[in-house]
Amino acid sequence: MSKNFRAKVINNFALNPRTFLLEIEPIEETIAPKPGQFYMIQPDSSYDPLLKRPFSYIRKSNGKIQFLCAIKGKGTRLMMNFHSNKIISMLGPFGNGYPIFKSNHISLLIAGGTGIASILSLSNEVQNKYLIYGARTRDELLLLDKIEELGDRFIVCTNDCSYGKKGMVDELLKDFISSHKDNINSIIIYACGPLPMLKAISKISAENNIKGFASLEENMACGFGACLGCAVKTKQGYQRVCKEGPVFPFKEIIW
């Protein structure tokens, strides 16, 4: 069982012009991932780009692992063109995923943009849950098919009003809190998305005394705690997103 493995590309297709869904299958024995963990994927075998890229997995089933990847720069542009059967080099699973509590509580999952990938890995593992999912436009709301089974426990919004409610997830969070005043103490928030979104959610949580966790991103060289490159400021000093994170309690993060 290795965290340094090769995998075969099974499927790779565009969901919109800026995002693709990548499915791979390890060709060596690997370790099972936990919700919120991530993998490092090598975009190319040359040294340009040099470093592997971190991606949260969406789910693992039948030995296959799925990723949702936004096209940002050099690495993701190369990954977008991964053809089926290509053998790629990967590391993982890494990081501390989302803490899952045995107690009787409501899990409020909040995703912004491609943050939905990490949130979906968790969604399968928790019971009494709600999911708030926001994106800029309809076009950027992805993987809805995988989510809609949640029915009315699934709340979706777009900034431009092109689908679901209009607005940002933090507004929906406020609404949610108002309508759950009674059992507010049993809510636990799990959030993944752009930094400003996480910041806003963390603030609202603090105001309402709700416990919550955010999955953070930072540039990474290694992904497994060796380079100290992925530090984020926390109340306990710098911590590594790849090792102590990527999931941190809201109240530990110094935003």
Added chain:
Amino acid sequence: MSKNFRAKVINNFALNPRTFLLEIEPIEETIAPKPGQFYMIQPDSSYDPLLKRPFSYIRKSNGKIQFLCAIKGKGTRLMMNFHSNKIISMLGPFGNGYPIFKSNHISLLIAGGTGIASILSLSNEVQNKYLIYGARTRDELLLLDKIEELGDRFIVCTNDCSYGKKGMVDELLKDFISSHKDNINSIIIYACGPLPMLKAISKISAENNIKGFASLEENMACGFGACLGCAVKTKQGYQRVCKEGPVFPFKEIIW
């Protein structure tokens, strides 16, 4: 009409495990090449590898250009995997090709290994010709179908005797000279292949007072005379393989 152009890969297949035949079609208007000229081909759009690679063309027909490429290092390994329809970046045609003389003479074409590519570009353009072609083994004798039409004017040899005559091209050259003692003055040699072969041929030519030309190779950064990287020592000082060459008269080269 540009010497800096993009081209589409039409065909690319292995002739043996170490050599492939690449056919491309420029998607911009280009300049017609002359026998012995070469093109620079970009192996990848990353900066690793950085430089384009020089390759002699075999022939141009119907707007398509063919290359015979031996797998040597990073660049050719990437080129081997060029799939059809891939758009690649190229420069050329460059260099002074083989000088073609109007006079009534015998063109003796001599190719070793992948040197056959450059020799074939010339073969189509000269009339009264013979072709000596050598390789280590049968497996490395390539493009025989394109040559065999020459009939008994085509002499082939392998070092290991697996096909044609046994031996090196320089031995065949000696035989050829012996059997053409009468019209030795009308022979002009054109040679392309490994350096030791060229050196041997040049020596034999000098001894027999036969005029000849060799196509040389040297590491290149630009291919069009700007970097001075491809210098070879000649009786006129350093000359550029890409500009004054790749074809030089035997008697100018300081081996």
Added chain:
Amino acid sequence: MNLTVEIGRLKLKNPVMSASGTFGYAEEFSDFVDLNKLGAIVVKGISIKPMEGNPPPRICETACGMLNSIGLQNVGLKKFLKEKLPYLNKLKTIIIVNILGNSISDYVKLSKTLEDSGIEAVELNVSCPNVKKGGISFGINDKMLAKLISKVRQSAQKITLITKLSPNVSNIPLFAKVAEDSGSDAISLINTIPALAIDIETWKPKLANITGGLSGPAIKPIALRMVWEAAETVKIPVIGIGGIMNAGDAIEFLLAGATAIQVGTGNFVNPGATIDILEGIEDYLKRKSINDIKGIIGGMNGKCTNNNSDN
């Protein structure tokens, strides 16, 4: 949109130049670019006598870069003036002649002769060994450099004097300041970085000269740091060089404080690089609604702390 920049007395149409030794004598690029569109052309380094250069192999590739040991091959001053200058003079762009020598008097003679021949600017390549001082290059000794520049300045007073700094020093600000104080109108940096590659099959160095100069994308972050340090130190214009392949790279150098940039190795990979870069800069300024190139020069947020606590 205003793309003009000033280097000494020169007024460049735009900040995009070719780097010495990578653009031949310009004619080699006439197939690929409209030479008249360039901000300036820096030609291959010229010495008083012709130099034949080093034996081959002279170049090899490295990760995201290349080594060269051309050995300063050039046609020499006389032949340059006679055979190359006429073509260059026909171009409607500024010609900068890169010069090199083994003694101060070499540089003095070269710059004076070029000034008298109507050349508007010289770039001093000071990475060459000073034969009188045991072969130590002018570019790594601040006192020798100061003397060299002052002497050249005294004798050629009208010509725009650009000193091309060697990257092979601990303290770029010191050398930048020396160049400014000794009378340079501008500095350009960086030249190639001495480097080595070995063939593990033959156990021979990949270059006949053993070492060569590293250039290309690999050195860009080093060059950018040095350009920034220099630009924070001196008031004269700084010309950024090193691994510039595309407009984005060029813009990084401008943001770091370069008034203009030179494209070197990029010309080999894409002979149209200079013009592509120029057009890319224009597109960028349009997109950012900036109508003067000066609006981005030195625009990086961040002060020089000379804080070496890397790792």
Added chain:
Amino acid sequence: MNLTVEIGRLKLKNPVMSASGTFGYAEEFSDFVDLNKLGAIVVKGISIKPMEGNPPPRICETACGMLNSIGLQNVGLKKFLKEKLPYLNKLKTIIIVNILGNSISDYVKLSKTLEDSGIEAVELNVSCPNVKKGGISFGINDKMLAKLISKVRQSAQKITLITKLSPNVSNIPLFAKVAEDSGSDAISLINTIPALAIDIETWKPKLANITGGLSGPAIKPIALRMVWEAAETVKIPVIGIGGIMNAGDAIEFLLAGATAIQVGTGNFVNPGATIDILEGIEDYLKRKSINDIKGIIGGMNGKCTNNNSDN
């Protein structure tokens, strides 16, 4: 096949080590490699007091390389001895502790304490600023470096002393000689090269610290040149570092004269790199029918000419 090499009093199983700051405190790699197979492990630089390091972003990618400005974050000497050393002591390989300080007395105290704790070797990271001398790093001033090494040598006489040279100097042979003459048992080089990258959309440097150290394949040819220059100059062993990603790279350094090598950035890209390199070296020796690693050390054909006529 004999792969053993000697560095000072140390006898290494083989010449493959990890480079400081890229291998954590070794435990991070236990998932990936059999740590006991390594020639030696160099751990992350330790200072007397814990250091919290620089604000993020701390790393970014460049062409065939990366920048880091970790800022020497480390747990400090006390915690290292208490929390990290027990794990390291259990390994059957040599542990080399990389140390750093802001004054000579820092280095003296660190090496003495480590010697007393049974550590066999220290590597002096001299790229850090000397606070008493206006923040100039020890590694770029030959006199300061000589003093630093001598003092450390005087106080810690048994420990194997490796000086890690800064690449940020004009004259590597000088610094190599200083290290040898002042009592170093070996030198290692190169450390990262100060560099900069800028985000052209935000106009901010890509690292919060503005500059960072460049490492990876991009710097290999520079490192190789410096290792060769050093190895031609001194008699003590030279440890080669810089852009070693695979066995071929490692062999280049050995041919250039390195007695051993360290793998840095390569560990991030392939956490199994050290072992892959070790196996690759063995395969190479087998293929070449060489049965002692010493048969390739310094094997490059070519003499140091200190001839700077690049370009």
